[in-house]
Amino acid sequence: MSDGPRYFVLDEIEWPDERAAPTAPVELVEEAERLGARRKFLAQGEGGFYAHYSEFPAGYSVPLHSHDHDELIMLLDGSCTMSDGQVLQRHDSVVLTGGAEYGFTAGDDGMVFVTIRSARSGTSLA
Numbered sequence: 001m002s003d004g005p006r007y008f009v010l011d012e013i014e015w016p017d018e019r020a021a022p023t024a025p026v027e028l029v030e031e032a033e034r035l036g037a038r039r040k041f042l043a044q045g046e047g048g049f050y051a052h053y054s055e056f057p058a059g060y061s062v063p064l065h066s067h068d069h070d071e072l073i074m075l076l077d078g079s080c081t082m083s084d085g086q087v088l089q090r091h092d093s094v095v096l097t098g099g100a101e102y103g104f105t106a107g108d109d110g111m112v113f114v115t116i117r118s119a120r121s122g123t124s125l126a
Contacts, residue, residue, distance in 0.1 A: 008042040010053060015040060024123045028063075035060055042114075050117040056080075056106040064103040064126035069119040071096050076114060079107030101126050 015038050018029045032038070039054035050069075056062075056078075064083055074093040081087050083103040088094060096102055103126075 006043070006046045008051075010040065013040045013042070013053075023121075025125055028123075028125075032060075043116075045120065048118070050120050052115050054111075054113050054115065056111050056113075058106055058108050058110045060110070061105040062103050064101050066099050066101045066124050066126065067096070067117070067121040068124075069098045069117050069121045071115055071117040071121065074114050074116075076112045078109045078111035078113075080104045080111045080113075081107065 018024070018039075019026070019033070035057060037054070037056045037060050039052045042051040042053060043049040072093060072095050073088075075088050075090055077090050079087060079089045081104060082094065083101075086094075087107075088104075098121075
């Protein structure tokens with residue numbers, strides 16, 4: 001790998017078949033696909049970052065779960081309600097420490113967001 005910048009041009013990245021190599025529990029992957037939630041993988045270790053871009057339809061819920069690494073979620077569009085009742089709108093963000101349990105539900109217009117993690121993350125359902 002070169003020392004120069006590594007670019008991630010969203011329109012040039014394919015939507016992966018996450019059933020082929022799931023990074024989340026298979027039941028979540030299958031449910032997401034059925035309901036139209038999807039994500040593209042961006043940085044996968046470059047500079048120590050792991051990131052993905054996600055699009056979730058209105059009302060899509062992610063159940064309580066946790067990850068083994070810290071993460072930052074930034075909403076690019078739409079809204080969501082976190083499991084603790086906090087509502088996030090376009091351009092809001094939240095930092096979640098490794099092990100913290102959370103879930104969320106996409107708002108009436110769905111949600112588009114970027115997740116950035118400090119390491120490749122495992123997911124555990126609550």
